[in-house]
Amino acid sequence: MSWLKTTIAATAVFAAGLAVTHAVTDGFEAYTLESARRLAALRSPAPLPELTLDLADGGRARLSELPGEVLLVDFVYTNCPTYCVALGSVYARLQRELAPEIAAGRARLVSVTFDPARDGPGELRGYRARHSPDPAGWDLGRPAWPGETAGWLAAFGVVVIPDRLGGYAHNAAVHVVGPNRKLVAILDPQDIDGIVKAARSAGRTIHASAH
Amino acid sequence: MLPRIDPARAALAACGLWLALATPSLRAWLESSMTLHMLAQLPLLAVIGYVAGKAWLRSGPTGIAGRALGCVQPFNAGGVTGIIAASFVMVLWMLPRFLDAARLDPAADAIKFIAVPLAGLAIALSWPRLPVIAKAVVHLEVIATLLRFGWGYLAAEERLCLAYLADDQQMTGTILLWLGLVYSIAVTWRPLFGSAPSPRTA
Numbered sequence: 001m002s003w004l005k006t007t008i009a010a011t012a013v014f015a016a017g018l019a020v021t022h023a024v025t026d027g028f029e030a031y032t033l034e035s036a037r038r039l040a041a042l043r044s045p046a047p048l049p050e051l052t053l054d055l056a057d058g059g060r061a062r063l064s065e066l067p068g069e070v071l072l073v074d075f076v077y078t079n080c081p082t083y084c085v086a087l088g089s090v091y092a093r094l095q096r097e098l099a100p101e102i103a104a105g106r107a108r109l110v111s112v113t114f115d116p117a118r119d120g121p122g123e124l125r126g127y128r129a130r131h132s133p134d135p136a137g138w139d140l141g142r143p144a145w146p147g148e149t150a151g152w153l154a155a156f157g158v159v160v161i162p163d164r165l166g167g168y169a170h171n172a173a174v175h176v177v178g179p180n181r182k183l184v185a186i187l188d189p190q191d192i193d194g195i196v197k198a199a200r201s202a203g204r205t206i207h208a209s210a211h
Numbered sequence: 212m213l214p215r216i217d218p219a220r221a222a223l224a225a226c227g228l229w230l231a232l233a234t235p236s237l238r239a240w241l242e243s244s245m246t247l248h249m250l251a252q253l254p255l256l257a258v259i260g261y262v263a264g265k266a267w268l269r270s271g272p273t274g275i276a277g278r279a280l281g282c283v284q285p286f287n288a289g290g291v292t293g294i295i296a297a298s299f300v301m302v303l304w305m306l307p308r309f310l311d312a313a314r315l316d317p318a319a320d321a322i323k324f325i326a327v328p329l330a331g332l333a334i335a336l337s338w339p340r341l342p343v344i345a346k347a348v349v350h351l352e353v354i355a356t357l358l359r360f361g362w363g364y365l366a367a368e369e370r371l372c373l374a375y376l377a378d379d380q381q382m383t384g385t386i387l388l389w390l391g392l393v394y395s396i397a398v399t400w401r402p403l404f405g406s407a408p409s410p411r412t413a
Contacts, residue, residue: 002288009286010295017299024303033311033373159315159373171373 034171037157038186041175045182048155052148053112053141056124060144063181068108068137070101070203071177072195075158075170077115078127083172083189087111088131090174090189095138097196102137106203109138114149114160114170116142156183178202218266225262225328232256233324242314245375246383250390253304253327260328264335283336290337294349297337300330305360307371314374350398354391361387 022028026043030036040046051063063071072094076084091109101107111127113119119127124140132138143149153160160170176185176198185198231237232255241252270276287293303309304323312319341349363371365384370377 002285005286006288006292010292013292013296013299017295021299021303025306025308030308032307032371033315034371036308159311161374161376163376169370169376171370 033157033159038173040157041183041186045178045184047180047182048177049151051152051155052144053110053139054121054144056121056128056140056142057135058121061141063177066108066110066139068102068105068110069179070107070199071110072107072199073110073112073156073175073177074173074189075112075114075153075156075160076127077113077168078119078123079115080167083170084127087172087174087189088127090192090195091138092132093192094174094195094199095132095134095136097192098137098199101199101203107137107199111138111140112152113140113142114153114158115168116146116149157186176202218269221266222263225259225266228255229259229324229328232259238320242320245310245372245379246386248310248314248375249305249383250386253301256324256327257301257331257334260331260333261335262331263328264332267332268335268339280336284340287337287340289342289345290340291345293333293337294341294345297330297333298352300326302356305356307364311372311374314372350394354395354398357387357391357394361385361389361391 025031026036026039030039048063052060053063053066054060072091074087074091076087078084091111094109095102098107098109102109111124113124119142121142124142125135128135128138128140143152152158156175158171158173160168163169172189173186174189174195175183176187176195178184179202184202187195187198189195232241232252238252240247242248267276267280270280272278272281304313304327309319309323313323314320338346361384363384364380364387367380367384370380372380
């Protein structure tokens with residue numbers, strides 16, 4: 001009866017293989033860590049832990065204390081020759097596009113450095129000044145103490161590795177943090193329209209539910 | 212013919228290699244590059260299981276190992292069950308998401324260190340039982356998988372693994388394509404051109 005046993009076993013193994021694959025790829029949709037974290041933000045926004053930032057403009061703030069209902073968070077290091085330059089100009093554009101929301105306290109841009117040893121308040125302000133003449137609505141900061149950088153990166157799913165040229169490779173993206181400080185969307189920096197839309201809709205949900 | 216090594220010794224050697232690969236320094240080194248991770252560590256882990264499986268097949272029928280084999284193999288007629296299980300395991304651990312997970316999360320890596328040798332073991336128990344046609348299908352699937360992954364890694368414009376650099380990914384893709392080519396030549400040579408007179412057939 002070996003063939004019967006085998007038919008049953010092989011079918012069970014095949015079904016189990018499919019079930020496991022389905023489970024670990026988020027329903028055959030996320031085959032990379034990057035797509036997995038983006039999908040997770042959309043499907044089940046997770047509340048972010050209380051992370052702390054030393055702000056380039058002075059003061060220390062926890063994530064919940066940062067002004068702005070919706071935060072657009074990115075991770076940079078100011079020596080970066082590639083992504084972060086692009087991210088800087090993207091943030092300058094977002095600053096212009098979202099000017100009404102920023103003025104009303106509905107949105108705020110936040111750049112976090114993952115190179116706190118090199119990026120002090122001066123370097124961060126210099127980075128902002130290189131991209132935008134106006135500091136309004138764009139906060140920069142470094143994790144408040146050494147271990148805190150890892151906490152910021154892990155909470156957002158950002159992976160930073162040395163690039164063998166003295167810099168870092170990192171998954172550059174714009175992270176939309178909702179009013180309840182949940183990570184609700186992760187978008188490509190090039191997708192300006194998508195980011196603006198996500199920032200507006202994340203703010204709207206709270207206004208809609210408040211009334 | 213390979214020299215007949217005592218099954219117990221072969222199993223012991225496999226365990227020793229597994230322990231060596233699991234030491235923090237060797238593990239960190241082999242996982243520091245995508246190429247080494249995918250094309251050295253993963254195959255070695257599978258080979259460990261394969262060697263253990265071969266040793267298991269040669270264990271005497273009266274011992275515990277032999278009796279356990281007698282309980283397992285009836286569920287693996289024609290080697291189907293084992294090959295299906297091994298295929299799922301190997302393909303999953305070649306995906307960028309799980310290379311990353313193994314590199315970044317020790318718990319995921321621990322699962323890999325158990326699952327991949329088990330896949331190798333399943334191949335050892337199943338391969339000799341596979342009908343010729345099924346063997347050809349498996350060969351074809353291995354070639355397709357090597358080329359598919361190779362092309363995928365080579366053609367991707369962005370980094371697919373967050374823990375590895377772009378040039379590392381390119382290198383992995385290139386080697387996978389070459390492996391696919393070499394593998395396809397190796398398995399088609401004999402059916403196409405007949406077996407060269409070897410010491411065994413002469």
